[in-house]
Amino acid sequence: MxxxxxxxxxxxxxxxxxxxxxxxxxxxxxxxxxxxxxxxxxxxxxxxxxxxxxxxxxxxxxxxxxxxxxxxxxxxxxxxxxxxxxxxxxxxxxxxxxxxxxxxxxxxxxxxxxxxxxxxxxxxxxxxxxxxxxxxxxxxxxxxxxxxxxxxxxxxxxxxxxxxxxxxxxxxxxxxxxxxxxxxxxxxxxxxxxxxxxxxxxxxxxxxxxxxxxxxxxxxxxxxxxxxxxxxxxxxxxxxxxNGHYSDWGELGKWTYDALLADGLELPERTVQEVKQLVTGLASDKEKAKVLYTYMQRKTRYISVQIGIGGFKPMAASDVDRLGYGDCKGLVNYMQALLNVAGIPSYYCVVEAGATKRDLQPDFAGMEQGNHVILCLPFERDTTWLECTDQRIPFGFLGSFTDDRTVWACTPEGGLLLRTPHYAVTASTQRRTAELALDVKGTVSGRVETVFTAGQYDNHLEIAESNGSEQVKLLKDAYDIDQISFSQLKYQKRDEAVPTLVEAFQVALAAYVPENNGQVFLIPNAFNRRSTIPAVKNRVLPLYINRGYTDEDSISYALPEGYHLSQPVEEEIDSAFGYYYSVIKQEGNKISYYRKFTLNEGTFPAEQYADFCSFINRVSSLDNYKAVLAKR
Structure with a gap:
């Protein structure tokens, strides 16, 4: 033992x-x-x-x-x-x-x-x-x-x-x-x-x-x-x-063009003749490029293809032309081949795509940087960018997937670092107007129109391109209001210098306005409420606002007989992080609500996060403000 x-x-x-x-x-x-x-x-x-x-x-x-x-x-x-x-x-x-x-x-x-x-x-x-x-x-x-x-x-x-x-x-x-x-x-x-x-x-x-x-x-x-x-x-x-060598983006771009791109730009003769016919009579290279972009969008679709020299070599333009599909590399290469026929120069550009803006490192070239390819048309004083994988977006528009970042262009002369367009806070707008009516049962109904511009153009683009029950489902997800229903949906893409999408529909919000002890409670901001953000004690990292924008909402509510607003409200906040203004008032038998919110992009010291948190949470509180309506 x-x-x-x-x-x-x-x-x-x-x-x-x-x-x-x-x-x-x-x-x-x-x-x-x-x-x-x-x-x-x-x-x-x-x-x-x-x-x-x-x-x-x-x-x-x-x-x-x-x-x-x-x-x-x-x-x-x-x-x-x-x-x-x-x-x-x-x-x-x-x-x-x-x-x-x-x-x-x-x-x-x-x-x-x-x-x-x-x-x-x-x-x-x-x-x-x-x-x-x-x-x-x-x-x-x-x-x-x-x-x-x-x-x-x-x-x-x-x-x-x-x-x-x-x-x-x-x-x-x-x-x-x-x-x-x-x-x-x-x-x-x-x-x-x-x-x-x-x-x-x-x-x-x-x-x-x-x-x-x-x-x-x-x-x-x-x-x-x-x-x-x-x-x-x-x-x-x-x-x-x-085999190759490089010490900077210029040399890597030269190798990429010579080894991976140059031999894939040939097109079948019948396509060459079709392209020449399409651009005949058009005055400017930009007009020709726009016609060819539409031709490419109608003829092809996006499918990922990760083969060919480690996934870096695009499908040959002749293969994309024959098959009608390609990945970002193949479709950009195909569009470049179409433009070559018309004598229009363009650059095959590698970009780090994603909702968060990320630059390629200018001081350290590397083939591992970048995950997507777009096309640059270096027109004199009017550089134009093309996203070739999306049949929905207009000519010359880059959305939040590739905007405002450093990209790498591969040319016969070598690599170049360029920057994609930036949409200013004042240009990236979402403007909504609504004429609504409140009935005695608390239901709100009426017409809503929203205009999305520049950096906000693609906010509801997926919804616009859907149809039937799928479109209604996506719209309900976007507006996220209990008992909301839509009818007479209509979307319009305006072919303007700044891309614009118009969304219009009839809406009904059942039981939106509750009543208690003779008082009715209405949240005037029905469609665009800012969420709160958490406080962070002892924050270490800088505050980073990835993308700025401006929203405006103008909503009127026609009231039933005998209803009146107990108290008008007006608020204004001017901050380093943005601007907020709202006003609620009654004119006759209508309540009018106006809201403007601007968020400034940029990087701020960590110690300013508390102020940013206060700004956003105050905006959220005002967005959810309940106006009291009394009955006479």
């Missing part, structure tokens, strides 16, 4: 010692547990460029998961294709005390095609794995090695890429021959990398330690402006058996 007890005690000592040296949760500093869904215990990444066609990429990472929200960080996802070979994958799972409770290999991973739901062709596959754990916390340790058969795109190091994930230790090492010419860009990294010699080869090492979890802060800027990142780009590269 005594021997058994001694053995048990010895085992406990060994176990506790191992746990302390391994991944015991108790070893995580308290400051890193705060607000964290997961903690990266250790991360070691080595990118060893043995040759332009052989980069060994090794990763070892251990992540402790505290709850379900942290599981995405514990999930290992590896994309691969003909240019990326998976050499090995292995891992272990540990419990809260740091004791190993499981292990896995590549055989345990799910392997499937990475074809997106919106993509017709992709040649990428994905392996992914998440341990089947039923209790928290636990730690998963991964080790894997990839062989990249190219060095045009080497994965960047981003140790703090995930919100609500803390980092104990992360290290990135890039190894190359001393003679290799390599460009490096380190963002939000203090100090210089450690330089060492590894068997006669040069090694650069960056290290990050004790990074607390980042909490969510509303109206924050692009994470790339404040998170740590290191990018490495060799000057001489190989990619899908194409």
């Amino acid at each position: 005594r021997v058994a007890i001694m053995l048990m005690m010895l085992w406990m000592v060994i176990r506790d010692g191992y746990a302390q040296q391994g991944y015991a949760v108790s070893a995580i500093p308290a400051m890193l547990k705060s607000r964290a869904d997961a903690v990266v215990r250790q991360e070691t990444i080595v990118a060893d460029m043995l040759a332009a066609t052989k980069v060994r990429y090794q990763v070892k990472q251990a992540v402790t998961v505290f709850n379900r929200s942290g599981e995405n960080k514990a999930r290992l996802v590896i994309y691969y294709d003909k240019n990326v070979a998976i050499k090995r994958i292995a891992g272990k799972v540990f419990d809260a005390d740091g004791l190993q409770v499981g292990k896995f290999t590549q055989r345990d991973f799910t392997d499937e095609s990475a074809v997106s739901s919106f993509s017709l062709y992709e040649d990428t596959r994905v392996k992914h794995f998440l341990p089947a754990m039923t209790s928290y916390p636990y730690t998963v340790e991964y080790e894997y090695e990839l062989e990249l058969k190219q060095n045009l795109i080497i994965p960047a190091w981003r140790p703090d890429a995930y919100r609500d994930v803390a980092v104990v230790h992360s290290q990135y090492t890039f190894i190359c021959d001393p003679a290799d010419d390599v460009r490096v860009k380190a963002t939000n990294y203090k100090g210089d990398p450690e330089v060492s010699n590894a068997d006669g080869r040069k090694a650069l090492t960056w290290t990050a330690i004790h990074i607390p979890a980042q909490r969510y802060e509303p109206f924050s800027p692009d994470p790339e402006t404040y998170q740590t990142m290191v990018k490495v780009a060799p000057v001489n590269f190989s990619y899908y058996k194409h």
Whole structure:
């Protein structure tokens, strides 16, 4: 018995010692547990460029998961294709005390095609794995090695890429021959990398330690402006058996045009003749381009195609012409080919698209930047931009997906950095007028017309392009008012210099105006109420307002006999963040309501967020103001 007890005690000592040296949760500093869904215990990444066609990429990472929200960080996802070979994958799972409770290999991973739901062709596959754990916390340790058969795109190091994930230790090492010419860009990294010699080869090492979890802060800027990142780009590269070199956007643009674009602009002779006939008699290049843009929109549709030299080479114009579809690259290339026939120059432009404006980095060219392609027509004093994947939008209009950001144009002479149009706060308007009537049952009904312009043109464009029950559903989602119904819907696109969409309908709001003890309560702002935003104590990040705009609402309510407004209201707020004005008054048997709200875009110091919060929440309060109507 005594021997058994001694053995048990010895085992406990060994176990506790191992746990302390391994991944015991108790070893995580308290400051890193705060607000964290997961903690990266250790991360070691080595990118060893043995040759332009052989980069060994090794990763070892251990992540402790505290709850379900942290599981995405514990999930290992590896994309691969003909240019990326998976050499090995292995891992272990540990419990809260740091004791190993499981292990896995590549055989345990799910392997499937990475074809997106919106993509017709992709040649990428994905392996992914998440341990089947039923209790928290636990730690998963991964080790894997990839062989990249190219060095045009080497994965960047981003140790703090995930919100609500803390980092104990992360290290990135890039190894190359001393003679290799390599460009490096380190963002939000203090100090210089450690330089060492590894068997006669040069090694650069960056290290990050004790990074607390980042909490969510509303109206924050692009994470790339404040998170740590290191990018490495060799000057001489190989990619899908194409060799080249670049040190800036000019050289990369020249290579892209010569290697990926130049040989895909031929069109069938019958299409060439059709194009010439379409533009015959038109006076200006802009008129010709507009006709050809309409021709392209009617003839083609968008389908994602992620094949061809790593997904960078567009479908040939002749293939798009024959098949009637293409992705953004193929459709831009096709439109460029049509314009070439008419003798109109244009630029194939790469952009980082999305609702949040994101510039390409002017001081660090890289093929990995950008996720979409648009077309630029450099008319003298009238540069025009075309979005070629959307059959709905007018000629020369870029919506919130690609507006106001730096893009990269690929030309025969080389790459150029250009900027897409910016829509001013005063130009991006939503103007609504409504003539409504209130009946004694509390129902409001009447006619509503809204005009969307410039940066707000595409607010309801999807609704305008829908029909039937789907259109009504989308409209109800947009207005989000209980018991709302619509009839006589009508949309009109005005072909003007500034794109404009007009929406008109008859509306009925059943039981919108409740009655209590002889008083009737009406929220005059029926359609455009601003939501509140949360307060944030000890905010760290700057306040970022991505896009500015101006809204105006003019609504009149015809009242039943004997109703009158108890008190007129007028409010005005002038702030660094915008402007608000509203007035509610009665004229005869009508109540008139007018509201104007302007939001200014820009970046403001973190300490001004409290003032911004007060401004927006005051606007929200006024938007939801209940006017009291008394009965005589």
